[in-house]
Amino acid sequence: MVDEVRDDSEQIDAFKRWWKSSGSSIVVGALLAGIAVFGWKYWQSHQESQAAAASARYQQLIQVVGQSTNEQARGEANTLIDQILQKDDGSLYAELARLIQARLAVDDGELDSARSILADVVSNSDDNYVTQVARLNLARLQLAAQTPDKAMSTLENVTIDSLNAQVLALRGDIWKAQGDADKALSAYQQAQKAATDSDQPIFGLQLKIDDLAPKEAP
Amino acid sequence: MLQHIRDRAQGWIAKVIVALIAITFTFFGVESIVSVFTQDSNDAATVNGESISKQAVNLQLQRGIRSGQIPPDQEGQARSQILDQLITRSLLRQYAEEHGLVFTRAQADQLIVQLPEFQDQNNHFSKERFVQSLNNAGFSPGSFRRQLEDDMLITQLQQGLAGSSFVLPSEVKAVSDLQNQTRTFRYALLGPDDLNAPVSVSDEDITAYYKAHQDQFMRPQQVRLNYLLLDRDALASRQDVSDDALEKAYQAQRSKAPKRVSDIVISINDERTAEQAHALADDIEKKLADGGDFAALARQYSSDKSSADKGGDLGVITEGIFGDTFDRTVSSLSEGDVSAPVKLDNAYHILRVTHVDIEDFDSMKAALRKQVQKDEASSRFDELAQKLKDESYSAPDLKSVAEALSLPLKHSEWLGRNNDDALLGNQDVMEAAFSQDVLNTSDINQGYNSDVIELDDDHRLVIRVADWRPEETLPQSDVAGRIRTILTRQRQQAALKDEASRMTASLKAGKPVSSINWQQADSVGRQSDQVDDGVLKAAFTLPHPDSNSTVYAHRPVGESQVIIGLSKVGSTSGSDNSNDFTRSMAERVMTQSIVSGLTASLRDKADITK
Numbered sequence: 039m040v041d042e043v044r045d046d047s048e049q050i051d052a053f054k055r056w057w058k059s060s061g062s063s064i065v066v067g068a069l070l071a072g073i074a075v076f077g078w079k080y081w082q083s084h085q086e087s088q089a090a091a092a093s094a095r096y097q098q099l100i101q102v103v104g105q106s107t108n109e110q111a112r113g114e115a116n117t118l119i120d121q122i123l124q125k126d127d128g129s130l131y132a133e134l135a136r137l138i139q140a141r142l143a144v145d146d147g148e149l150d151s152a153r154s155i156l157a158d159v160v161s162n163s164d165d166n167y168v169t170q171v172a173r174l175n176l177a178r179l180q181l182a183a184q185t186p187d188k189a190m191s192t193l194e195n196v197t198i199d200s201l202n203a204q205v206l207a208l209r210g211d212i213w214k215a216q217g218d219a220d221k222a223l224s225a226y227q228q229a230q231k232a233a234t235d236s237d238q239p240i241f242g243l244q245l246k247i248d249d250l251a252p253k254e255a256p
Numbered sequence: 257m258l259q260h261i262r263d264r265a266q267g268w269i270a271k272v273i274v275a276l277i278a279i280t281f282t283f284f285g286v287e288s289i290v291s292v293f294t295q296d297s298n299d300a301a302t303v304n305g306e307s308i309s310k311q312a313v314n315l316q317l318q319r320g321i322r323s324g325q326i327p328p329d330q331e332g333q334a335r336s337q338i339l340d341q342l343i344t345r346s347l348l349r350q351y352a353e354e355h356g357l358v359f360t361r362a363q364a365d366q367l368i369v370q371l372p373e374f375q376d377q378n379n380h381f382s383k384e385r386f387v388q389s390l391n392n393a394g395f396s397p398g399s400f401r402r403q404l405e406d407d408m409l410i411t412q413l414q415q416g417l418a419g420s421s422f423v424l425p426s427e428v429k430a431v432s433d434l435q436n437q438t439r440t441f442r443y444a445l446l447g448p449d450d451l452n453a454p455v456s457v458s459d460e461d462i463t464a465y466y467k468a469h470q471d472q473f474m475r476p477q478q479v480r481l482n483y484l485l486l487d488r489d490a491l492a493s494r495q496d497v498s499d500d501a502l503e504k505a506y507q508a509q510r511s512k513a514p515k516r517v518s519d520i521v522i523s524i525n526d527e528r529t530a531e532q533a534h535a536l537a538d539d540i541e542k543k544l545a546d547g548g549d550f551a552a553l554a555r556q557y558s559s560d561k562s563s564a565d566k567g568g569d570l571g572v573i574t575e576g577i578f579g580d581t582f583d584r585t586v587s588s589l590s591e592g593d594v595s596a597p598v599k600l601d602n603a604y605h606i607l608r609v610t611h612v613d614i615e616d617f618d619s620m621k622a623a624l625r626k627q628v629q630k631d632e633a634s635s636r637f638d639e640l641a642q643k644l645k646d647e648s649y650s651a652p653d654l655k656s657v658a659e660a661l662s663l664p665l666k667h668s669e670w671l672g673r674n675n676d677d678a679l680l681g682n683q684d685v686m687e688a689a690f691s692q693d694v695l696n697t698s699d700i701n702q703g704y705n706s707d708v709i710e711l712d713d714d715h716r717l718v719i720r721v722a723d724w725r726p727e728e729t730l731p732q733s734d735v736a737g738r739i740r741t742i743l744t745r746q747r748q749q750a751a752l753k754d755e756a757s758r759m760t761a762s763l764k765a766g767k768p769v770s771s772i773n774w775q776q777a778d779s780v781g782r783q784s785d786q787v788d789d790g791v792l793k794a795a796f797t798l799p800h801p802d803s804n805s806t807v808y809a810h811r812p813v814g815e816s817q818v819i820i821g822l823s824k825v826g827s828t829s830g831s832d833n834s835n836d837f838t839r840s841m842a843e844r845v846m847t848q849s850i851v852s853g854l855t856a857s858l859r860d861k862a863d864i865t866k
């Protein structure tokens with residue numbers, strides 16, 4: 039196993055010489071490594087507790103919103119939302135909180151403020167499903183605010199297939215608001231097909247289709 | 257060999273290799289290397305590279321079966337549903353984790369402690385209960401917590417989306433305006449009887465249809481079965497029951513029935529030693545035996561002041577409250593009986609049953625007979641079930657088995673594999689009937705008796721094939737009648753439609769049709785009961801008329817055609833109730849589609865292999 043056999047004192051001497059030349063750098067290296075490990079661990083646990091705190095705040099929010107939407111609950115929810123936006127800015131928690139904030143504004147009848155919240159989410163977030171939902175909701179609010187053109191252009195960027203039926207149905211509403219019954223009907227019919235395909239009904243869609251029945255040829 | 261490697265391990269290539277191995281181990285653990293070599297017949301599916309093991313699917317399946325949510329015979333279907341759910345869970349969890357959602361161990365622990373399922377009567381977390389509940393559900397504490405963490409991550413995502421969904425007042429109004437719409441129209445139904453000339457179907461038509469639709473007239477292979485059914489209830493109803501047994505059953509019921517009890521309590525306390533208490537209790541017992549009034553003695557002597565005031569009355573006693581000795585004493589007493597003094601803890605009690613809450617013997621007789629029959633039939637049933645098994649296994653027919661067990665041998669109609677016979681339509685039965693051992697198509701008599709089929713706890717069945725016929729296309733003569741009915745109906749429908757569209761065209765041109773017998777509907781809503789439902793639905797699919805004109809159209813309604821002349825579309829405000837309902841339905845549907853839209857979008861993008 040060992041290349042050359044030396045006696046003990048020789049080995050000790052060799053070790054001493056070696057330690058003299060490289061001992062200090064080893065100690066420094068070990069120290070640095072220790073600092074790096076502890077630093078990393080600390081940073082990790084710090085991150086973890088930050089994340090846990092964010093999670094806990096958000097958990098509380100969805101509990102409040104899930105239980106009741108009376109005025110007191112809305113107040114409580116808005117306080118939590120403010121905390122989340124302040125402390126967890128840029129996270130998906132914050133984004134979801136913004137969407138909930140918009141919904142609370144709708145409950146309060148403040149459609150303008152709901153609109154500006156969602157417009158803000160849409161322009162400041164990376165694209166993901168939640169952002170797509172925000173766009174869809176924004177377009178609905180834009181239509182309700184009598185700005186069908188804006189609604190239509192917001193919808194341009196809702197591209198997720200699984201929201202397709204919703205998008206088409208909303209296009210129908212927009213066309214109808216703009217007085218184009220033919221296009222509205224066609225959009226509703228496409229929406230109905232998409233909704234059937236994805237097994238996600240859209241409420242009242244058949245009523246809208248029936249009501250726009252075209253005149254039959256004499 | 258190691259020495260050999262060591263000698264060579266001086267070159268830089270060797271060093272790089274060693275470094276790579278070291279790095280892989282350090283950062284990715286042993287699994288990363290092991291998993292390369294164990295690619296993975298053990299996976300039920302992979303979701304974006306993450307595996308779902310067959311074991312996980314099985315575990316979930318077992319849990320479902322154990323909790324009764326999955327009937328054992330639907331295992332196959334449940335398995336693919338479970339796999340689907342697990343894939344959905346993985347997708348949602350991955351999305352949540354990728355986007356920085358977390359649910360920590362500490363949070364999970366906190367939640368577990370708060371769950372009412374794991375709490376004792378004092379609403380404190382009970383570890384025994386926790387472990388017990390998990391065992392029952394097939395979890396270990398660790399696996400439960402991991403599942404809970406995942407669940408909560410997914411919940412955060414889904415509830416966030418649900419909590420953010422809304423419907424706008426304008427959207428609700430758009431739908432409820434349509435729902436509250438009214439229509440004024442006149443209508444006439446044209447049924448098959450209104451056709452001027454009856455439709456005719458010739459023999460050639462029937463032949464042509466028969467040739468074009470051969471598959472409709474294919475009859476699958478069928479069997480006729482002989483069978484023996486062992487039925488616990490039927491067995492029970494034949495069981496003789498003696499009056500003695502009834503009396504005994506009644507006594508047993510009575511000892512368990514709720515009883516109203518009075519109690520004279522003689523406490524052992526500072527004023528009385530045990531001996532003195534005992535003596536006093538004996539004394540009171542004597543007084544009672546001499547005709548003393550229990551209530552009066554209770555008022556005078558009982559140490560339990562609250563019951564003493566009521567003549568010792570404790571009310572109706574549920575078993576288990578005062579302990580075994582008490583319960584045993586009470587259950588030995590009939591109505592009006594008084595017990596000897598019994599010592600419980602630190603007092604002597606004299607107990608009297610003042611009322612037993614049970615109907616009298618005669619009115620319970622019928623129910624008791626049933627119960628005794630059932631009890632006695634139970635062992636007989638097991639005995640016969642075993643005998644059925646032994647006899648039918650060795651017998652060359654069912655007749656001898658029927659005689660041995662004195663069961664009636666029954667005979668079925670012709671049965672295809674898929675039939676709706678209440679007893680024999682059972683999947684296990686049909687599987688047995690068409691199995692190789694039971695059904696011998698070259699010689700029916702060479703088939704065996706089936707195994708004993710356990711339909712449920714109370715029914716055992718053995719079948720034997722009595723007759724068999726192969727799949728065949730039914731001859732035209734057998735189905736001519738059916739074809740005639742089908743064709744007649746089709747042609748009536750077509751003729752009616754022609755008739756209706758002729759009339760409608762004429763009405764549109766402004767020419768009245770004298771043969772029409774109009775009925776009028778004024779401002780009726782969608783839910784109106786003044787008009788037949790099918791007609792009403794049809795009327796709401798007509799286009800809006802211009803003012804002062806009428807729109808005519810015809811629509812199919814069941815076997816008939818309805819001609820509708822729509823003259824006015826109006827509206828009502830609708831009740832608050834129905835408008836609220838519209839709102840909440842709209843909200844629910846919207847929430848549902850936003851939440852499930854996430855799952856659908858993840859599935860669209862994901863790399864899933866099964």
